[in-house]
Amino acid sequence: MPGEPSVSRPRTRSVDELCAEFERAWQAGSAPRVESYLRDASPADHTQLLQQLLPMEWHWRIARGEPASAEEMLQRFPQHSALVQRWLAREASSGETSSISFAGEDAATTETFLMSELPTPPPPSSGASSPASGLIRQLTRCETFAGLPYDTLRAIAACLEERRFDAGECLVRQGAHGECLMLVQEGLVEIVLTEDQGRSRTINHVGPHQLLGEMSLLTQEPATATAIALAPTRVLTLAATALDELAQREPWLSIVLTHLVASRLGGPQGDVLLGKEFGGYRIVDRVACGGMSVVYEAIRSADQLRVALKMMSHRLVYDEQALQLFQREADLIEAFRHPHIVRMFRRFQAFHTYFIAMEYCDGEDLRSLLARRGALDEPQVRRILGQIAAAVSYSHRAGVVHRDIKPSNIMLATDGRVILVDFGLAKPSVDTELYARGGIVGTPRYMAPEQLAGLPVTERADYFSLGCVAYEMLTGRKVFPESNVTQIRVRHRDWIAPSLTTDFPAVSHELATMIERALQKNPADREIDLEEIAAWGS
Template sequence: MSDPSTNDLTTQRLLRRYIDLCDEFGPPDVLMFLADEPDLSFRQRADVVLIDQSCRWMSGAGVAVEEYIEYLPDLLADDRFRLEMVLSEYRLLEEMGRSPRSEDFQHRFPDLADSLLALLDDARKEPLFLSRARLIRDVMARVELGSTLSSTQMEPVEPDLTLPFAEKAEERGSSGTAALRCEFFSTLPQHVVHLLETYMHDADFAAGEYLMRQGDEGDALMVLHQGTVEVSTVNEQGERNLITRTSRVQVLGEMALLTRERRSADVVAVTPVKVLVLPAQRFHEVAAEHPILCEVLTMLVATRLGRPDREDVLSGKKLDRYVIRRRLGRGGMSVVYAACDAETNHNIALKMMSHRLVYDASALAQFQREADIVEAFEHPNLLRTYGRFEAFHTFFIVMDYCDGETLAQLLRRVGPLPEKEFRQILGQTADALAYAHRAGVVHQDIKPSNIMIGRDGVVKLMDFGLARPLADPHEANYDAIVGTPRYMAPEQSHCGPITPQTDYFSLGCVAYEMMTGQPLFQNNTIAGLIERVRVWNPSDTRPLRPDYADDIHTFLDHALQNSPLRRYLRLDALAQHAQPLSPDFLVSSTDPDEPPPDILTQRERMTD
């Protein structure tokens, strides 16, 4: 059951997809999700359930283990996994400040009482499976966008964790054990781990001594296995920013090895520290023979960049000709940074492809295709791009920086819009969409979070990550559903031909949400959404907003037809109302505490 071979890239992508669904709609129907993945191993199914449990508790709708036992009896019949779930619930309650009591859990699960008593009385006796549950949440969890680091949000010091292979490493001594306890090594094939160990040596550092210095060459990778370190960066003004303070068993210095750039941060011993050192030359020799080493390392880098709960090591760095100021947001496919052109002093945004996709050929092609498409655009309601470049072992798109908020954020604050603002936003969006269609491009992902409203009232249609040319509409018969199900046209949900009418339907969904303040489709499971869209037939919207002019209701009736052949729509007519929103309206509706907007590409794939 604890075979670490299941904790591979396929499993990580599976868990990432599940977490993406949680982010977009809330926790999906785990039974249906597992039913759609009949070839999963026991460990993979167990990991999905662990993520489901975590997502539900963190969203405020926790589900007790007893319910999982009722609905997943075959999976929870395994005593070891049942104990894992119970301990995970206990730990989640602790993390939420609920102060769970050991005796309550022993009473709820009398058959596990002895094990619970032994394990909960001493946190350092955590078994493999509890550590695995925490590791999955730590490595795979999607975090909220736009948070600001505060002293209470910095990563706490955590005890050492026991991860896969630790028992087999005991024969090789404490150093070997430390390497195998590290989350990075736990995702590698065992023979690769053993090979790396043969090239490692021990090193000790006194309190206050530098393990690594920002700006130095990346001459080694280290594995912290005893003591506490602080990781920090120094910006151009000489100000020091704390990234994290940790005593966890983990890899240090991976970014410099992977990117072949200089060290991006200082690492200083807070207490006496012991590490394992893997020289860079040896790392690259093993990586040349076993490419999975770099693949796994990119996954580790992806978890450490773009996190809103801590400072980002790229902040203040100069990549190409751009100095990164701060992180704007992070999504499944990319991280977006606010930056400044060092030559022109022009504020721009850098969209960085997530390191976890560097070795995914289809994702790379999609990212480059987006750059190809948007570089040719020149329209006041589309973000202008200024090129692309490769750096830090990934790819960047340079685009306009839009200071404002998304339509999704606006609707969360003000609810249904007055008719005037409805027409202004819809008109500007329709104007941008008509331009894209004339250029032979279908957007495929029109939704409120992809519509930006600047402080000047100008609307920008963003995120052409799923866009495709119109040359051959039948080319869109993918083997996977792509897009955002809540705003998909029916033909998208069954991989049908993609045409401009596909965007019409999504635009109608956005318009309905602006008019009512609620999404048109409110199902909370993927299957429910897709089925609802598949059998959709529009109803008269006039009773919902009788104060709106009749032509708006006629537009919605045409845009939201189930068949694309019946979606009669003139974008140019809608664009006649394309005017910036009033500054007075934006100021009155702006909440200064609202987090920065999400300007990321989001892609929900239902199947691999």
């Protein structure tokens, strides 16, 4: 690497100045992005600035009736996931989650109800004087550590050592097992991923107050990328043995580091798993990223079979309820054998999380088809509805309520099959313990009134969701186009099912009656026969 690369240092502005400008922009009718203001701030101020700007943007968007979702915020700020989750937890505890709005069908799920708020670290007393006090101040400038209790920070500080690297020197080498966690104090580090084909690409840069090496230590796997100093760099190191001992004594440390891993694996940019082979599968592409999981396209090494590999988000590894939901999905679909339900091949652990290998559905989901074409003709509606009804009927006979039937969970395969996917929220109809603790789960726009109200659900909640999907296919319009959960609850309170026989006289009496019955507010009034509807799919 000839010469020492110059590192441009743009002018930085104070937190107060940036916050005032951000507020004025919203007042003037603009919709400024938090990210652009972070770029104008010193990295040392990012945590404080984000704490100020996130609530501003959130509440201005809610006031304007614009989309704002927990998932979006987490995907926009992966390096600050712990901070964002603490803030979302505070919103949930204050009752503000009922105002989370959404643009698409999948937003406003209850992801925020699965989050735990980290404790606020008490500052040391004004008279405190400790050899580690300077190191503790350095730790609190790192967003990952900023929310840790003071005693935990003091324990970490006692184990830190300083190291220096020249420009061009390697801090972490891809394929090597990690020896320590590094906190950058000065300098700039480039993260380079070398794929199996030998091609290298830069996936990230790490600067002051950011961490390195957490991937290898926390996932207990070799390093997935190489870290190279672009300028003289000074870091604080925490040896792997010390980290293990601290994590055993200080559980909050494990949790916040896990949040950081979530920004590396399955993050919205620079996913380090792409091109990697593990567990007998080679990752080809990331096809979906949601609040609870990330879905990859992969190739099974043994026979080159194309599969979908679903990875539980690292954000939720320490969330007992989320883990049970993920494992519950595997338990359910592992036993299913039906042409219109996605098939599971195996489950396994890797990278300190859990994976489910499933049938890859080559085609497009119903949501994409409706966005592209709008309303479908009745024969096509009946065919799709019939095949999904067959899948739901099979599931119900097995004693399982899906609870999240919606267009994005309905795949239209290239071989002509319609396949129901994502049993992540499904539950045995006789089991209520897990869900009684977890509150509402599902997608509000397609939920039955009793499900959105947090009441016990039966198979008839799936009838309502199926009716919502059928209505949308037939008319090109959503039953509940409202932009937030509160508005949908208001609609549910005074809900009267639409009259398709009156509003759409060209629709057959059979299909119109089925949709009208499925969309009744009272579950006892939802009298539909899934087996009869299933006959439409042949």
